Amino acid sequence: MPEIIDLSQEIYEGMPVFKDLPAVKISVHNTHEEWDNIKNPATITPSVYKLEMGEHTGTHVDALSHMDRQYKDQSIDKMPLNMFYTWGICLDFSRKKLKNLIEPEEIELACTENNLEIKEGDTVLFYTDHYRKHFAGENWGNGPGLSISAAQWLGNKKIAAFGVETMSPGVPGISNKQVHKICGELGFTHYENMINLHQLVGRGTFRFIAFPLKIRGGTGSPVRAVAVFDE
DSSP states (O other): OOOEEEOOOOTTTEEEEESSSSOEEEEEEEHHHHHHOOOSSSOOOOOEEEEEETOOOSSSSEEEEGGGGGTOOOOOOSSOGGGGEEEEEEEEOOOOOTTOOOOOHHHHHHHHHTOOOOOOEEEEEESSHHHHHHTSSTTOOOEEOOOOHHHEEEEEEEESEEEEESSSOTTTTHHHHHHHHHHHHOOOOEESSBOOGGGGTTTTEEEOOOOOOOOOTEEEBBBOOOHHHHO
């Protein structure tokens, strides 16, 4: 059996979201007791929950339409599925501190040191240990991220996507807006709010799978991202 590593956050009411994005609200819509016509039940067991949240909740992928108004027609439901089913590698940047930038030469060095090569169509994951150190804390929004030049460098490699543990692919106020725009310009995307990347470091290539929901006109979608290692 292959080894499957879950790379996705739990979705729950009150979880952290980026800036002014919609808060997650979860309520009971139906119960089994209601369906079975049990009057005044001693306990309630939910049969259906009602979920209220934004497309960019928890571990999610951005559609190209999210990057800039000129890509408005490239919504999540129109993006090719092979962007979300790729080979992947994970690079160790756990030495990075809050709001540090990851530069192209550092990515090249990390690949060389680990005998890895970034190939066309790959997904490149960046382990910074920010999730385990700071999730839901005061510095959760202050993580490291890609520089503008690093995003450009990755895009020129013609990757499918990259992924980070933080709530944004770049550093807000420094590189984040431009990193988004570069993804749109060069036709690749990114995943945010990933977990368990420490379990991938030093293990070479793996199959990366993270299909989005088929939201009509969607600007992004939560995903159940996984890394799969064959026996």
